[in-house]
Amino acid sequence: MKHGKIYRSDYSTATDARVHQTRAAIRKAFLQLLDQKPLDQITIREIASAASIGYTTFFRHHPSKEELLNEIAASEIKHLIELAMPVLGPIDSREATLTMCRYVAEHRALWSTLLTGGAANVLREEFIRLSLQVAASWESTNEWLPAEVGVILVTSGTIELLAWWLKQKDPIPVEKLAIIFDRTIISPVINQQRS
Amino acid sequence: MKHGKIYRSDYSTATDARVHQTRAAIRKAFLQLLDQKPLDQITIREIASAASIGYTTFFRHHPSKEELLNEIAASEIKHLIELAMPVLGPIDSREATLTMCRYVAEHRALWSTLLTGGAANVLREEFIRLSLQVAASWESTNEWLPAEVGVILVTSGTIELLAWWLKQKDPIPVEKLAIIFDRTIISPVINQQRS
Amino acid sequence: MKHGKIYRSDYSTATDARVHQTRAAIRKAFLQLLDQKPLDQITIREIASAASIGYTTFFRHHPSKEELLNEIAASEIKHLIELAMPVLGPIDSREATLTMCRYVAEHRALWSTLLTGGAANVLREEFIRLSLQVAASWESTNEWLPAEVGVILVTSGTIELLAWWLKQKDPIPVEKLAIIFDRTIISPVINQQRS
Amino acid sequence: MKHGKIYRSDYSTATDARVHQTRAAIRKAFLQLLDQKPLDQITIREIASAASIGYTTFFRHHPSKEELLNEIAASEIKHLIELAMPVLGPIDSREATLTMCRYVAEHRALWSTLLTGGAANVLREEFIRLSLQVAASWESTNEWLPAEVGVILVTSGTIELLAWWLKQKDPIPVEKLAIIFDRTIISPVINQQRS
DNA sequence: CTCTAATCGAGACGGTACGTCGCGTCTTACG
DNA sequence: CGTAAGACGCGACGTACCGTCTCGATTAGAG
Numbered sequence: 001m002k003h004g005k006i007y008r009s010d011y012s013t014a015t016d017a018r019v020h021q022t023r024a025a026i027r028k029a030f031l032q033l034l035d036q037k038p039l040d041q042i043t044i045r046e047i048a049s050a051a052s053i054g055y056t057t058f059f060r061h062h063p064s065k066e067e068l069l070n071e072i073a074a075s076e077i078k079h080l081i082e083l084a085m086p087v088l089g090p091i092d093s094r095e096a097t098l099t100m101c102r103y104v105a106e107h108r109a110l111w112s113t114l115l116t117g118g119a120a121n122v123l124r125e126e127f128i129r130l131s132l133q134v135a136a137s138w139e140s141t142n143e144w145l146p147a148e149v150g151v152i153l154v155t156s157g158t159i160e161l162l163a164w165w166l167k168q169k170d171p172i173p174v175e176k177l178a179i180i181f182d183r184t185i186i187s188p189v190i191n192q193q194r195s
Numbered sequence: 196m197k198h199g200k201i202y203r204s205d206y207s208t209a210t211d212a213r214v215h216q217t218r219a220a221i222r223k224a225f226l227q228l229l230d231q232k233p234l235d236q237i238t239i240r241e242i243a244s245a246a247s248i249g250y251t252t253f254f255r256h257h258p259s260k261e262e263l264l265n266e267i268a269a270s271e272i273k274h275l276i277e278l279a280m281p282v283l284g285p286i287d288s289r290e291a292t293l294t295m296c297r298y299v300a301e302h303r304a305l306w307s308t309l310l311t312g313g314a315a316n317v318l319r320e321e322f323i324r325l326s327l328q329v330a331a332s333w334e335s336t337n338e339w340l341p342a343e344v345g346v347i348l349v350t351s352g353t354i355e356l357l358a359w360w361l362k363q364k365d366p367i368p369v370e371k372l373a374i375i376f377d378r379t380i381i382s383p384v385i386n387q388q389r390s
Numbered sequence: 391m392k393h394g395k396i397y398r399s400d401y402s403t404a405t406d407a408r409v410h411q412t413r414a415a416i417r418k419a420f421l422q423l424l425d426q427k428p429l430d431q432i433t434i435r436e437i438a439s440a441a442s443i444g445y446t447t448f449f450r451h452h453p454s455k456e457e458l459l460n461e462i463a464a465s466e467i468k469h470l471i472e473l474a475m476p477v478l479g480p481i482d483s484r485e486a487t488l489t490m491c492r493y494v495a496e497h498r499a500l501w502s503t504l505l506t507g508g509a510a511n512v513l514r515e516e517f518i519r520l521s522l523q524v525a526a527s528w529e530s531t532n533e534w535l536p537a538e539v540g541v542i543l544v545t546s547g548t549i550e551l552l553a554w555w556l557k558q559k560d561p562i563p564v565e566k567l568a569i570i571f572d573r574t575i576i577s578p579v580i581n582q583q584r585s
Numbered sequence: 586m587k588h589g590k591i592y593r594s595d596y597s598t599a600t601d602a603r604v605h606q607t608r609a610a611i612r613k614a615f616l617q618l619l620d621q622k623p624l625d626q627i628t629i630r631e632i633a634s635a636a637s638i639g640y641t642t643f644f645r646h647h648p649s650k651e652e653l654l655n656e657i658a659a660s661e662i663k664h665l666i667e668l669a670m671p672v673l674g675p676i677d678s679r680e681a682t683l684t685m686c687r688y689v690a691e692h693r694a695l696w697s698t699l700l701t702g703g704a705a706n707v708l709r710e711e712f713i714r715l716s717l718q719v720a721a722s723w724e725s726t727n728e729w730l731p732a733e734v735g736v737i738l739v740t741s742g743t744i745e746l747l748a749w750w751l752k753q754k755d756p757i758p759v760e761k762l763a764i765i766f767d768r769t770i771i772s773p774v775i776n777q778q779r780s
Numbered sequence: 781c782t783c784t785a786a787t788c789g790a791g792a793c794g795g796t797a798c799g800t801c802g803c804g805t806c807t808t809a810c811g
Numbered sequence: 812c813g814t815a816a817g818a819c820g821c822g823a824c825g826t827a828c829c830g831t832c833t834c835g836a837t838t839a840g841a842g
Contacts, residue, residue, distance in 0.1 A: 016839070018787060040235055043828060054789040059830070121316040145375055146367075149359055153379055156355045160347050172341075180340055184348055188383040211808065213818060238797060249820040254799070430625060433802060444815040449804070511706040535765055536757075539749055543769055546745045550737050562731075570730055574738055578773040601834080603792060628823060639794035644825070 023061055025051040030068060031113050038118030039069060069119055073126050076114060079103070081127075081134055084158065093186050098178045104162055105174055115163040124159050131155040142189075150189045157185035218256055220246040225263060226308050233313030234264060261317070268318050271309060272325055275299070279353065280329065288381050293373045299357055300369055310358040319354055326350040337384075345384045352380035413451055415441040420458060421503050428508030429459060459509055463516050466504060470494070471517075471524055474548065487568045487576065494552055495564055505553040514549050521545040532579075540579045547575040608646055610636040615653060616698050623703030624654060654704055658711050661699060665689070666712075666719055669743065678771050683763045689747055690759055700748040709744055716740040727774075735774045742770040 029050035033042045044065055048055045062068040083103050086096040104111050114123050128151075135151045142150075161181055165171055224245035228237045239260055243250045257263040278298050281291040299306050309318050323346075330346045337345075356376055360366055419440035423432045434455055438445045452458040473493050476486040494501050504513050518541075525541045532540075551571055555561055614636035618627045629650055633640045647653040668688050671681040689696050699708050713736075720736045727735075746766055750756055 016786070018839075022788085044830090045828075054791090056790080056830095056832090057788060060787080064830090121319075124316075144371070145379070149356065149375060149379075152355050152359055153352055156351055157348055160351045161344065164344055164347055176339070180344060184340070184344075184383045188379045211818070213807070217818080239799090240797075251800085251821075252819060255818075259799090434804085435802075445817080446805090446815070450814090454804090511709075514706075534761070535769070539746065539765060539769075542745050542749055543742055546741055547738055550741045551734065554734055554737055566729070570734060574730070574734075574773045578769045601792065603833080607792080629825090630823075641795075641826085642793060645792075649825090 019061075022051075022053055022057060025053060026058065026061060026068070027072065030065070031072070031110070034069075034117040034119050035113050036118075039065065039122060040118075042118065066122070069122055070126065073114065073119065073123050074130070076107075076110065077123070077127050077130055081130060085134065093190065094178065094182055097181050097186065098174065101162075101174045101178050101181065104166075108166065111162065112166040115159060116167050120163065124156065127159055128152060128155050145189065154185055154189055161185065214256075217246075217248055217252060220248060221253065221256060221263070222267065225260070226267075226305070229264075229312040229314050230308050231313075234260065234317060235313075237313065264314050264317055265321060268309060268314065268321050269325070271305065272318070272322050276322075276325060276329055288385065289373065289377055292376050292381065293369065296357075296369045296372050296376065299361075303361065306357065307361040310354060311362050315358065319351065322354055323347060323350050340384065349380055349384055356380065409451075412441075412443055412447065415443060416448065416451060416458070417462065420455070420462070421500070424459075424507040424509050425503050426507075429455065429512060430508075432508070456512070459512055460516060463504065463509065463513050464520070466500065467513070467517050467520055471520060475524065484568065484572055487571050488564065491552075491564045491567050491571065494556075498556065501552065502556040505549060506557050510553065514546065517549055518542060518545050535579065544575055544579055551575065604646075607636075607638055607642060610638060611643065611646060611653070612657065615650070615657075616695070619654075619698050619702040619704050621703075624650065624707060625703075627703065651707070654707055655711060658699060658704065658708050659715070661692075661695065662708070662712050662715055666715060670719065678775070679763065679767055682766050682771065683759065686747075686759045686763050686766065689751075693751065696747065697751040700744060701752050705748065709741065712744055713737060713740050730774065739770055739774055746770065 026047065030042075030047050033047060033050060042065060044058050045055050047065065048058050051058075062071070080100065080103065083096070083100045086093075113119070131151050131154075132148065135147065138147050138151075158181070161177070161184075165177055171177075221242065225237075225242050228241060228245060237260060239253050240250050242260065243253050246253075257266070275295065275298065278291070278295045281288075308314065326346050326349075327343065330342065333342050333346075353376070356372070356379075360372055366372075416437060420432075420437050423436060423440060432455060434448050435445050437455065438448045441448075452461070470490065470493065473486070473490045503509065521541050521544075522538065525537065528537050528541075548571070551567070551574075555567055561567075611632065615627075615632050618631060618635060627650060629643050630640050632650065633643045636643075647656065665685065665688065668681070668685045671678075698704065716736050716739075717733065720732065723732050723736075743766070746762070746769075750762055756762075
């Protein structure tokens with residue numbers, strides 16, 4: 001609506017080494033900046049400068065900084081959702097919970113940026129959007145709880161809990177986190193409950 | 196840090212009828228715009244135009260649109276937190292829950308804008324910030340659950356649940372909402388639990 | 391063309407003592423400010439503040455600061471022109487010259503402001519305009535010199551010379567000034583000349 | 586004193602063709618506007634619009650319209666002063682006078698704008714400033730006439746005379762102008778004189 | 781190993797919104 | 812009941828980024 005054609009190449013299948021190098025530099029610089037301030041206080045010129053690339057070059061790879069964030073976020077979120085889905089299954093939620101927490105712990109730096117940095121709000125929305133999409137076909141587990149609400153609460157609860165955990169200087173061990181996670185977020189939604 | 200002197204008057208004790216009129220017009224126009232798009236896509240010129248006031252006049256009342264939103268949000272949130280606090284008390288959470296839901300239901304239009312419009316993210320942060328502040332002195336209710344986490348989960352859960360509820364075309368009755376609220380958000384945090 | 395009607399009263403025949411007081415205060419404050427900076431760097435609020443009157447009150451007396459300057463300038467210039475005219479007469483230019491210089495010397499503060507302060511350019515134009523008007527009916531004194539040119543040169547020369555004189559810390563005596571005035575400005579225009 | 590950092594480049598050595606094109610367009614549009622109204626009634630937006638460039642682009646080349654005028658004026662004035670200086674020399678003032686008048690005549694359009702348009706006052710000041718600077722080292726030609734006064738009178742007289750000449754619909758021939766110039770402005774200052 | 785095309789840097793440019801300032805009009809409240 | 816105080820609409824200011832668009836310079840990888 002806003003823009004005309006952009007002269008951006010399609011680098012998706014590029015084999016040129018420079019392309020990969022440039023993309024990596026952008027990503028790295030961008031995540032570093034996101035650690036420091038919210039998305040809308042970061043200028044593209046800043047990213048380009050931090051990545052030691054030309055301003056114009058940024059646009060050859062990403063149409064906007066928002067789009068860049070979405071690209072990064074989407075791929076990371078997919079991993080997490082794949083790990084998180086079994087959590088809601090009937091089998092062994094405690095084990096799946098632990099697996100998910102460990103995954104985040106292993107990529108602490110990245111997730112810390114995503115969840116506690118300037119991208120948090122964007123990420124939350126994307127996270128919930130993708131979760132709802134994945135869970136769209138599910139049937140309700142409880143007659144008193146619309147499935148959609150369940151997904152929203154679990155997803156947002158997960159994000160908040162992980163964000164809190166990543167912010168701590170002396171984070172509690174993963175096992176304890178998994179217990180909190182299970183008791184406050186998972187069980188209330190999937191378990192049978194007595195009023 | 197950014198600005199030099201601003202020529203803004205202190206209107207807090209203003210008695211001039213025009214002042215109230217102008218402030219009301221700004222607020223109304225702003226909330227209408229927030230219904231349609233996120234905060235950062237709203238320009239001050241748009242607000243001024245919609246409120247039928249001069250562009251400059253906006254700054255005579257609010258230093259920025261962010262500040263305006265915070266002013267509005269803070270006062271509304273305070274009301275809600277006052278109603279919400281007893282919910283966590285030991286006595287009768289179900290009753291307090293119902294009271295809070297009814298309050299939101301009675302101000303549906305306003306809260307709908309705040310929670311589901313372009314201000315949602317700002318409001319969430321402010322909400323959690325204020326909740327943490329209010330709850331700072333509390334002692335932990337559970338040895339396995341840090342008090343801070345409890346507050347965060349209850350607050351964000353509340354926001355998500357209310358936001359979902361306000362988005363529905365055919366919203367479920369308040370009583371049912373209160374049940375969900377109690378089972379998924381309150382009880383898991385304040386009650387004793389069996390693993 | 392720009393403005394609608396102004397609610398300005400006509401105070402020209404006012405007898406109210408306050409009116410005179412106010413006008414005097416404006417005039418005084420204005421001239422003081424003109425000593426310090428050019429006209430367009432002086433704001434009306436500044437004048438009003440310096441004159442200890444309300445901002446709006448200024449407009450009850452003068453439509454704009456430019457107009458105010460013109461009012462002041464015009465009356466002063468008229469005095470000077472009346473003294474200066476005989477200078478060009480055939481009788482005794484040296485004597486008239488001396489008279490004029492003495493007049494300026496006696497009102498040094500005022501003329502210093504008018505000629506060397508921020509009003510200089512406006513004053514020059516007004517001065518030349520009035521001079522040309524007064525001298526419109528004159529007949530040329532020399533066949534080789536259009537009357538208009540003569541008036542312009544004498545007028546602008548007078549202004550420049552007086553401005554220079556008023557700027558000096560140790561001004562030369564009036565008598566010497568009159569000599570310069572006569573030799574460089576008056577004589578070349580009115581006297582018969584040998585090429 | 587006024588401004589913070591300006592993002593203006595140094596175009597003095599620019600080779601980009603667009604730069605020259607833009608600068609020329611600005612200059613042309615600016616001079617055209619100066620023909621019509623005084624400097625302070627011209628807005629930068631007007632200049633930009635008339636030059637068919639973006640508003641912001643103006644500032645990439647000139648910090649303000651006043652500065653732009655000074656740049657233009659300074660370069661033109663330098664030419665004229667170089668021609669005018671020999672006029673005051675002892676040799677052949679009549680010839681130098683003629684040369685100078687011819688130069689102005691050949692650039693009638695430009696000088697007409699500078700001297701009779703909205704820039705006249707600014708130009709006068711700059712002219713006198715530069716003249717005094719150039720003539721700073723001179724020694725007085727007459728014991729009764731301070732050198733500074735001589736420079737001021739010659740310079741301002743020159744400007745007034747040229748301005749008058751350029752304003753005429755049927756201007757007198759250059760030769761007659763040179764005679765007036767010599768008799769009324771040059772001779773009275775440099776020649777020995779009998780009281 | 782060359783050379784040709786892809787990629788990049790540098791930055792000029794037209795825009796849009798910002799927040800500030802001063803103007804001149806108009807309204808209100810006070811004395 | 813008139814006047815000061817000041818709220819207001821207006822429009823220009825100068826700044827900051829935006830995203831588009833040339834330009835050459837460099838460099839990879841195909842011939």
